[in-house]
Amino acid sequence: MSDARGPVKSLVTPTRLEYAYTATGAHAEFLKAISEGRLIGQRCPECRKVYCPPSGACPRCGIATEETVPVADRGTITTFCIVRVPSDVIELKLPYCTANIVLDGSDIPFIALLQECEAADVRIGMRVEAVWRPRAEWGPTFENIRWFRPTGEPDVPVEKLGAWF
Amino acid sequence: MRNVALLSFAQTPHKRRENTRSEVDMVMSVVQPAIRASGLAKREIGFTCSGSSDYLAGGAFAFVGAVDALGAWPPIAESHVEMDAAWALYEAWIKIQTGICDSALCFGFGRASMGTLPETLGMQLDPYTVAPLGLDAISLAALQARALLDAGAHTAREMAEVAVRSRRDAKTNPNAQLTGDFDVEKLLGEPHLVSPLRKHDCPPISDGAAAVVIAAEEVARRVAKRPVWIRGIDHRIEPHHPGLRDLTRSPSTALAARKAGADPARIDVAELHAPFTHQELILRDALGLGPQVRINPSGGPLAANPMMAAGLVRIGEAANEIRAGRARRALAHATQGHCLQQNLVAVLEGE
Numbered sequence: 001m002s003d004a005r006g007p008v009k010s011l012v013t014p015t016r017l018e019y020a021y022t023a024t025g026a027h028a029e030f031l032k033a034i035s036e037g038r039l040i041g042q043r044c045p046e047c048r049k050v051y052c053p054p055s056g057a058c059p060r061c062g063i064a065t066e067e068t069v070p071v072a073d074r075g076t077i078t079t080f081c082i083v084r085v086p087s088d089v090i091e092l093k094l095p096y097c098t099a100n101i102v103l104d105g106s107d108i109p110f111i112a113l114l115q116e117c118e119a120a121d122v123r124i125g126m127r128v129e130a131v132w133r134p135r136a137e138w139g140p141t142f143e144n145i146r147w148f149r150p151t152g153e154p155d156v157p158v159e160k161l162g163a164w165f
Numbered sequence: 166m167r168n169v170a171l172l173s174f175a176q177t178p179h180k181r182r183e184n185t186r187s188e189v190d191m192v193m194s195v196v197q198p199a200i201r202a203s204g205l206a207k208r209e210i211g212f213t214c215s216g217s218s219d220y221l222a223g224g225a226f227a228f229v230g231a232v233d234a235l236g237a238w239p240p241i242a243e244s245h246v247e248m249d250a251a252w253a254l255y256e257a258w259i260k261i262q263t264g265i266c267d268s269a270l271c272f273g274f275g276r277a278s279m280g281t282l283p284e285t286l287g288m289q290l291d292p293y294t295v296a297p298l299g300l301d302a303i304s305l306a307a308l309q310a311r312a313l314l315d316a317g318a319h320t321a322r323e324m325a326e327v328a329v330r331s332r333r334d335a336k337t338n339p340n341a342q343l344t345g346d347f348d349v350e351k352l353l354g355e356p357h358l359v360s361p362l363r364k365h366d367c368p369p370i371s372d373g374a375a376a377v378v379i380a381a382e383e384v385a386r387r388v389a390k391r392p393v394w395i396r397g398i399d400h401r402i403e404p405h406h407p408g409l410r411d412l413t414r415s416p417s418t419a420l421a422a423r424k425a426g427a428d429p430a431r432i433d434v435a436e437l438h439a440p441f442t443h444q445e446l447i448l449r450d451a452l453g454l455g456p457q458v459r460i461n462p463s464g465g466p467l468a469a470n471p472m473m474a475a476g477l478v479r480i481g482e483a484a485n486e487i488r489a490g491r492a493r494r495a496l497a498h499a500t501q502g503h504c505l506q507q508n509l510v511a512v513l514e515g516e
Contacts, residue, residue: 013296017288019223019280024187055233057189062207062236064193 023140026056029068031140037132041106043067052106053142073130073145075103076156082119095119101128101148102161116149125155169261170385170392171513172268173202174481176375179342179469182278183372188222191274192234195376200270203378204388207236210378211266213243214257216250216273217473220285231274242266249273250375251438251476251499251509257379258398267381274374275472282370282472289502290405302503303367307359309412309504310443314361316413318450321361324442325352328365328467335464342469343369368440373471375478393484393513397425400499400509407504415451418498418508422452425510429453432512433492436479438499440466447505448498458496462486476500480511487515 023031026042030053033040041052042065049060052071057064080099097119100109114122116131128148138144175198177183177191186194192215200207213235219227228245237243242265246252250273257269277285286302313319329349335341352365385392401417401424403410435458439445445460454460461467463482466475476499483495492515499509 011296015288015291015297017220017223017280017285021223021279022182022184024183024185025190027187055189055230056187057193057233058236059233060236060238062193062196062234064190 026054026065030054034142034144035138035140037135037138037144039071039073039103039130040068041071041103043069049107050105051108052103053110069105071106072104073132074151075101075106075128076161077114077122077124077126077128078102078109078161079124080114080122082122097122099128099148112145113147114149115147121150123155125158125161127151127153127155167262167264168382168385169258169379169395170382170389171395171480171484172204172378172380172385172389172392173199174375174377174484175199175202176340176474176478176481177373177471178340179371179373179471181342181370181372183276188217188227188231188274188276188374189234191276191372191374192231192272192376195274195374196234196270196272199272199376199378203268203380205268205378205380205384210268210270211242212257212260212269213237213241214246214250214253214260214269214271215244216246216248216253216271216477217275218247220288221275221277221280221472223280248501249438249473249476249499251480251497251511252400252501254377254379254477254480255398255400255509258395261379261381267384268378269380270376270378271477272374272376273471273474273477275474276372277370277472278372286503303359303362305407305503306367306441306444307362308407309447310361310366310441312412313443313447318413319443319446321353322349323446324366325349325363327442327445328352331461331464331467334462335468338463338468340373340469341464342371344464344468362441362443366442368466368470369468371469371471371475373469373474375471375474375481377477377481391488391516393487393515396512396514397427398509398511399424400507402502402507405502405506410504410506412504413447415447415505415508418448418451418505418510421508421510422496425512427452427496427510427512429455429458431494432458432496433494434459434462434483434486435496436461436463436465436483436486436498438466438476438479439505440470440475440500442467444500444505452496452498452510454496459492462491476509480513483511483513487513
């Protein structure tokens with residue numbers, strides 16, 4: 001088919017599904033804490049490891065985690081990735097860095113955005129801290145933390161991060 | 166062929182909305198009792214396979230989160246099907262046949278209540294039709310029911326009778342969601358939801374989970390007092406496009422039953438994964454099940470329909486009938502896709 005505008009080469013047909021997520025158990029507790037500017041984890045009763053964010057289970061032991069413990073909003077980079085590919089949903093200057101960070105008081109790293117430093121300067125073992133959005137913008141979401149940035153503390157030696165390699 | 170037995174089965178109570186437990190919590194609550202009841206230690210289980218759908222959770226790779234419930238350390242051999250967990254059991258059965266493992270844990274779960282299920286299920290059509298059709302799962306089932314009624318094969322009364330029997334039998338099933346005594350005449354007086362389907366012809370929306378442990382004969386004989394044998398299992402698929410099929414029949418069910426060695430004259434009880442009343446009528450015809458066969462004593466999917474687990478629940482409930490001594494041989498059926506597109510049949514037997 002074609003008319004004065006020329007042939008149809010493509011057709012955009014958006015589709016959308018709506019969800020109403022109900023946070024339960026460990027998720028609910030984590031979201032409540034972060035909406036108050038705190039981070040929490042849960043400790044496995046068997047292996048004693050602390051998971052943040054908590055899923056309600058110890059992935060190592062396969063049992064419920066019930067003891068809630070506070071976790072710091074600063075930690076150490078265990079590995080990282082330098083992103084050089086643009087994305088529609090992220091408005092950041094390229095290249096930028098995402099890092100696996102193990103928070104002080106937690107035993108498992110999670111992935112987070114790193115800013116306020118050159119991607120080339122990021123190192124395994126580098127100490128980082130959360131940069132929170134203004135309190136008025138807080139809600140039950142990880143978005144309360146804008147990103148992480150280096151603290152300037154001395155690096156943690158790689159051998160002390162050994163468990164993650 | 167290696168003889169394979171079902172050692173244990175666990176399920177959650179199925180609810181309209183699970184608002185207190187996450188998927189991980191739900192999976193733990195079935196996996197742990199299924200392993201305990203199997204007689205095997207967790208470390209002895211050679212393979213794990215799950216069935217779930219990221220479309221229900223509304224997140225890509227959401228199924229990976231469920232692995233947290235397993236305690237996968239030291240690393241386990243694990244797989245996933247984006248299907249009902251009856252197909253996870255099928256994959257595990259094949260793995261046992263190949264000799265790669267001697268036992269397996271299979272589980273399925275879904276929290277369908279978080280989304281709009283008829284629309285979510287409608288997405289199953291869309292990758293193949295270029296643009297979303299916007300056709301929801303209830304409307305598709307209604308097209309099938311209309312074709313069945315127009316063919317003169319069955320009546321709206323028979324459909325209502327299926328609903329009445331299912332929800333009456335479900336009264337003794339503590340895990341069922343929709344139970345009670347209903348009157349056929351009254352149901353037939355209700356308005357249509359999507360013509361010719363009335364509300365009673367449709368399954369409830371359910372959140373739930375289920376798990377089983379299966380094992381090869383040498384393991385089953387060692388650990389189980391009363392193993393239930395999977396004598397045959399097979400699944401067949403029909404064209405994806407509903408317009409290419411005769412929706413009033415289920416040739417894939419008939420073929421799967423033949424390949425699984427199901428002899429309708431020797432079946433005492435059948436658990437059929439027929440989410441809509443008219444689909445039970447189609448399945449009974451395809452399987453040649455006469456009036457002597459008890460159908461869905463659990464209440465079936467019309468009493469509780471946990472997405473991605475309801476098919477596995479049929480296998481578990483059929484095994485329970487054998488274990489309880491109420492049946493010697495049982496047929497279990499699971500379905501996937503729209504209008505009974507893909508069907509699995511298993512024949513179970515006691516000692």
